[in-house]
Amino acid sequence: MNGQWTEAGGGATVLVLEDEPGIADVLSIALRHHRFAVMAAGSLRQARQLTERTRPDAALLDVMLPDGDGRTFGCELRARYPETAVLFLTARDAAAEIVGALRYGDDYITKPFNVDEVVARIAAVLRRTRPADVLPVPPPLRYRDLELDETMYAVRRGDRTVRLTPTEYALLRFLVRNAGRVVPKEQLLRHVWQYEHPAESTVVETYISYLRRKLAPLGPPLITTRRGLGYGLA
Known part of the structure; x- marks a missing residue:
């Protein structure tokens, strides 16, 4: 992968340091969608070449490169730019690894991850470390008379x-974006959880149940x- 700079809407700048192109692309697309x-x-x-020219507001760094x-x-980045928020991606969830990551940075995220949770974690760290005017304000997503708030996960x-x-919201958002279609369980697993669950996994059914209970006060079943075949919207 060549070092790349892409800008979307003038939001906060995030450095994504990840050697697996597929993961890097998923993260970059999600961040650009949220106007980073x-x-x-x-x-x-x-x-190092990229950060010589520009200071990122946040850096999402894979540990093993x-x-x-x-x-x-x-x-190094913190020494040069003390205001930059640093988050680590790690495939290890041992206590020593987590403590080490928090010693060097502001937060850590273990692989496999939910991409919407990654975006939410970055935004949360920026809220603690940067003024509000650098944070992106994503547009609301609508389905009939429902409005999905991208900022508040509401x-x-x-x-x-x-x-x-974040996971419930990611699931509902994907269904809204595919309104009018029946979305197979396998597609939901790939998009929302970003990796293949066993065929017998009940994670989708579990989260659909969570969503139905939470959405019940808003009106008729959605x-x-x-x-x-899968799931859709009424």
Whole structure:
């Protein structure tokens, strides 16, 4: 991957340092959708080149890279730009790894991850470390008389509002964006959870149940089930 700079809407700038192109692309697309500017690098060398020219507001750094340790670069970045928020991506969830990541940065995220949770974590760290005017304000998503709040992970109908978790929100948002279609369970697993669950996994059914309970106060049932086919919206 060549070091790349893409800007979307003049929001906060996020450096994504990830050597796996597929993961880097998913993260970059999600961040651009939320109006962040993205600096993408696949190696420490590329990241150093990019940050020589521009200070990122936040850096999302993979720990294990082909040419070194992302935590070392995080320390370098902090020394040069003390205001930059640093978050680490790690495939290890051992206590020592987590403590180490928090010693060098502001937050850590373990792989496999939910991409919407990653975006939410970055935004949360920026709220603590940067003025509000650098944060992106994503547009609301609408379905009939429902409004989905991208900032608060909430659903509104009239004067009623329901708050969702990042995963619940990601699931509902994907169904809204595919309104009029029946979305197979396998597609929901790939999009919302970003990796393949076993065929017998009940994670989709569990979260559909959560959503139905939370959305019930807003009015008639919203999510429909087509047995053996998938899920859709009424």
